[in-house]
Amino acid sequence: MHKGFLILALHAHLPYVRHLEYEDFFEEHWLFEAIAETYLPLLRVFNRLEQDGIPWKLTMSISPTLITMLEDGELQRRYIRYTERLLDLLGKEEERTKGNPEYKPILSMYRDLHEANLKEFTTLYDQHILKGIEYYCKRGRIELILTSATHAYLPLYSSYPETVYAQLITALETVQGVFGKTPKGFWLPEMGYYPGVESFLKEIGITYFFTATHGILFMKDRPKYGIFAPVECPNGLYAFGRDMAASHSVWSATEGYPGDFVYRDFYRDIGLDLPLDYIAPYLPDGHSRCFTGLKYYAITGKEGEKQLYNPVAASKKVVEHAENFIYTRTNVLHKLDTLMDIPPVFVCPFDAELFGHWWFEGPQWIEALFRTLSQQDELESIHPSQYLKDYSAVQKGQPVYSSWGNQGYSEVWLDGGTDWLYRHTHKAIERMVDLTDRYPDEKGLKARALNQAAREVLLSQASDWPFIIHAGTTVTYAKRRVLEHLQNFTRIYDALCSGVVSTEWLTKLEKKNIVFPKIDYRIFRRQKRTR
């Protein structure tokens, strides 16, 4: 019988959110929560697996905006402050709930989590948690892959080869700068694929990428092995199609594992539940309620009162769910035995922040998954590049336009609430390309202005902004960010056109939007348009 392989791919991404002009800023908490609940707990999982000699292979992309934020000294200091405040709030909570011993295990769990986070962040990683990722890359456990610089949803920029190239090359330079290596794989933001993007990927040394399931299944030459084997594109790159059935058991809030009643409820947070005057000192602006990260209840069910969260029961369930995942994949593997001539591969790509932030027990599930895998020999975790090395191409074809968004295409990023922005982001690209034509070899102040213009153009393209507007969460902030970057760009454009650049204003802007410090505006040089 053939062995089967599992590619577990995690994509860590947050948009560039750095607002030092405010003492404390709501949206920066996206980063702090992700560090506290996802990134550090995942590193702890990796450390435990390593200590226990458990074999594991993980594929991981970390977006360049997130890399920049994780390496930013000011944000690192703010994360420490965030954790110290949380520990302070925990102290208050321990006092408040003294008469209710049933809260003790939950509060102890949070204290252990955040104390360990603080210790490891400051001591073990010296505030640079990417060192942990780098360590496991070097040990061959993590295969680091690339994604675009500001997470632009590329199908909506397919008419602008300059920006696709600028997104990719900036990403590559950021990753090379921090990790000193050139990734072989690529995570298309939101799995947004359009035919032709692979030519840019090839140009920067990429050999494979991931696509949505139907990006492979809807090809003209229907692939013999579907998504159970990669597809070789006409230009020689490989596309790995997402195994939707495997992913579904993890993604679905209703039918998937994270919806189990014993797991921690995401929504019930003391930041929303407790009296405002009590919680106010721990809110970013001192008066607007938001999540604190302290959530005491289990999902329980839709009806009736929520039960208190039981960490021990949740940990047991995690193991059951990891075993179930492997059991169902192994069942498929058995059925595939007579249908395939090569070992099948199950491709499971996920947003990293699903694990820990939303599905609190997610990192434990990953740990249990690798531990369970190590106890059997039918299914094994593998890196995509290893699979490609071991098994030659068996299916060829041209993947089709697709994404993993709602209904499979672009409606999440292009709808009645967001369509207005493309007219402006497209225009900014055209103007940036014109500037590069006009100033091919600038130095000094003009080069600084051009570099900042390039940053602003890229920042305006983040897929997060239309996503947030579509989702209706922090809509005003997302719209303001698009506006801010476009206005900053236009001001630089106008200044360069009139020949007067305000050094003071530019310096201020450079300090504010300091992402990709080594950017060279010439990445926007005009590209030949082909079809």
Place this chain on the structure above:
Amino acid sequence: MNRERLEALTDEALRKLAALEGLDVPDDVERILLIDAILEVLEEKQEEQELQNNNLMQVSQKKYDLTLLDIESTSEENIETMLPLSYHETKIQFLLRDPYWAYVYWDVKGGSLSALKRELEAENIVLRVLRYRGLPKGEQYSSAEVVDSFDIDLGCKDYSWYVNLPVQDTYYSVALVFTSKQQEFIVSQSDVQYVPPVYSFEELLSSPDLKQNSLYLLMELEKLDILYTKPTKPDRLGLSDEALQSL
């Protein structure tokens, strides 16, 4: 927006917000009832928006969740209007949204369709949707490859449109055309783009190779979250009923 934020607003601001959210509020309604009603509408709106997304998107949005509702009111400012309506250039852009719909926006030098219409002495402005036969990669499209086309009448104040694409697995472009009885002026035409095919479960499972069909069954295709049927109307805010009927 949460209860405390609403409680901090003046009666006038609350009424303005209620009106923006489409609530018909009697003059003598109690303040607390007004706040309840606004909260209910905002929560419903949030739930509706969540339901528009698949599981994956619903989970993805959690990483941007800090509170259950937007901290700032989305109705306070109309940010998109702070950007220029026109860049005074002649251009048309075709963005494929899915195999059934494309979003098209355009602009003209001078910024006004009506001024250009007068200048060209045209009677009508249309968006021409052109379908092409496929060409080998690298070859340029010309009018000789057009196999079908249809026109959508435009008003002088239109600047974008969602266009229904009746055929899949084919090539489309759009053109902005000014017409009069005597002649036509094509002022701008987009690139030609390929519109992918969409296959049903049955089609995916209809290979003459039975082994392949068995393998495809193992992929649990019923979980594919794909737009299979043509939507009856485009998801575009502010599109008039007449415009919808014309699609």
